[in-house]
Amino acid sequence: MNHKQFFLQSLIVILSLNFFLPNKQSIIDFKSENFSLENEVKAAAIAVFYPRVTVDAFEKTAGEFFLVKIDNLRADDIINVKHNIFEEEETKIYRQAKSAFVIIALDYWTEAGDYNLTVSLIRDGNEQVLLNQSLKVLARDYAMQNLRIAQSTVDSSGSDDAYREYHEKFIPVRLQSDNVQYWDGKFIQPVEGVLTTDYGARRTVNGSLTNYRHNGLDLAAPTGTPIYAINHGKVVFAEQLKLTGNTVVIDHGLGLFSYYLHCDSLLVHVGERVIKGEQIATVGTTGFSTGAHLHFTTSYHLKNINPYAIMEWDGEWSR
Numbered sequence: 001m002n003h004k005q006f007f008l009q010s011l012i013v014i015l016s017l018n019f020f021l022p023n024k025q026s027i028i029d030f031k032s033e034n035f036s037l038e039n040e041v042k043a044a045a046i047a048v049f050y051p052r053v054t055v056d057a058f059e060k061t062a063g064e065f066f067l068v069k070i071d072n073l074r075a076d077d078i079i080n081v082k083h084n085i086f087e088e089e090e091t092k093i094y095r096q097a098k099s100a101f102v103i104i105a106l107d108y109w110t111e112a113g114d115y116n117l118t119v120s121l122i123r124d125g126n127e128q129v130l131l132n133q134s135l136k137v138l139a140r141d142y143a144m145q146n147l148r149i150a151q152s153t154v155d156s157s158g159s160d161d162a163y164r165e166y167h168e169k170f171i172p173v174r175l176q177s178d179n180v181q182y183w184d185g186k187f188i189q190p191v192e193g194v195l196t197t198d199y200g201a202r203r204t205v206n207g208s209l210t211n212y213r214h215n216g217l218d219l220a221a222p223t224g225t226p227i228y229a230i231n232h233g234k235v236v237f238a239e240q241l242k243l244t245g246n247t248v249v250i251d252h253g254l255g256l257f258s259y260y261l262h263c264d265s266l267l268v269h270v271g272e273r274v275i276k277g278e279q280i281a282t283v284g285t286t287g288f289s290t291g292a293h294l295h296f297t298t299s300y301h302l303k304n305i306n307p308y309a310i311m312e313w314d315g316e317w318s319r
């Protein structure tokens with residue numbers, strides 16, 4: 001057990017023992033006057049069934065994500081999660097019968113620094129803080145890439161009109177995610193390819209600096225190379241756009257998405273459930289693209305996460 005795991009486990013135990021005991025006196029009794037093995041077991045059972053917050057780590061790098069889970073909830077409990085990493089947005093909470101799930105995704109715009117996370121619970125009209133924790137975000141370096149692209153390609157697939165279409169079609173798709181964890185275990189690499197542009201890279205096109213950042217990975221591979229679903233999920237987009245060419249989006253549930261752009265052919269339809277490793281498309285160079293490659297993006301709703309952070313994760317909520 002490393003230092004971080006020990007700290008997390010200690011945190012869980014402390015939280016479990018201290019909050020929302022209907023009869024705190026009974027715990028004291030177990031430990032003093034009426035101590036017995038039977039009572040110890042009862043105390044342990046109470047601890048297991050009281051609200052418990054786990055955070056997978058307290059320090060992350062821009063492009064990664066914090067995983068926050070609250071267990072042992074009652075149906076009428078209200079959970080509030082507040083942090084100041086990006087204050088303009090309300091923190092989305094995926095709520096199931098006994099658990100609540102929060103992903104705090106950091107992208108290439110997230111500033112390095114010290115932040116704060118508070119998780120509180122309203123039960124029977126009383127609000128109690130379950131966790132008040134500082135979080136650290138570390139900076140990441142981003143590459144600069146200078147592209148030369150034929151003006152005819154810029155005019156046809158990289159135009160303002162192409163960007164307008166992309167935003168109109170893409171933003172609604174990314175706002176809605178199923179309240180189900182479709183993914184299971186590790187996320188796999190979608191294609192065997194060579195990394196040509198990294199996550200977060202700044203770009204110039206024909207000498208002018210663009211105001212966007214490269215939101216995923218470019219993986220070069222020959223046209224026709226199979227592209228696989230990185231985990232189980234539901235296809236929520238499968239069509240051709242001017243900018244991104246033939247495009248697939250998979251909802252993995254609880255706000256996590258994967259995106260496969262510039263495909264040659266698409267093998268799936270909207271609404272279809274796919275399993276990890278299933279072929280969904282082939283590599284191509286459709287849309288605003290200068291050669292056969294897969295542009296692969298992962299996100300938590302609108303926040304584009306570093307795909308390597310997703311692929312290096314074991315898919316579990318705590319570690």
Ligand SMILES: [Zn+2]
Binds near residue numbers: 217
């Ligand atoms: Zn790309």
